Amino acid sequence: MALRLLGKDPESQDGDSPTLYYDEERDTYLFQSWKVTDPGRLAQLSLPDHETVIEFPKRMMRFFPEVTGGE
Template identity: 45%
Template sequence: MRLTFVGKDPKSNPTGSPTVYRTDRGSWIVQGWIVEDPGVLGQMDIPEGEACVEIPDRMLQFFRQEP
């Protein structure tokens, strides 16, 4: 899989998150803050081998694709 950098949170430090990547398989990779709150995770049905990360609204701009 090849990754293409799309954007980094302008409010993150130089090595921080969140960051958005596009893959050559028609998918996205999101680097973000690990969700560890049991109350939040209890509201989700996350299968083994999967995880979730949290990103702020200001990152949504990086999910817009040009035609």
């Protein structure tokens, strides 16, 4: 698997998360971020058992190539 690091949250207190990766083989993104565990928020979603939900700050959107013009 060829993962390419796209960016880490510059405001992260410990410098580890959230982090965005691009999987070049699958043409998908992977986010390392905060797992949503709040039952009230999860109840508002149609979430299959084989999926999970993560949360990331809007400021991380700048690391998506589609937002930066492919850079």
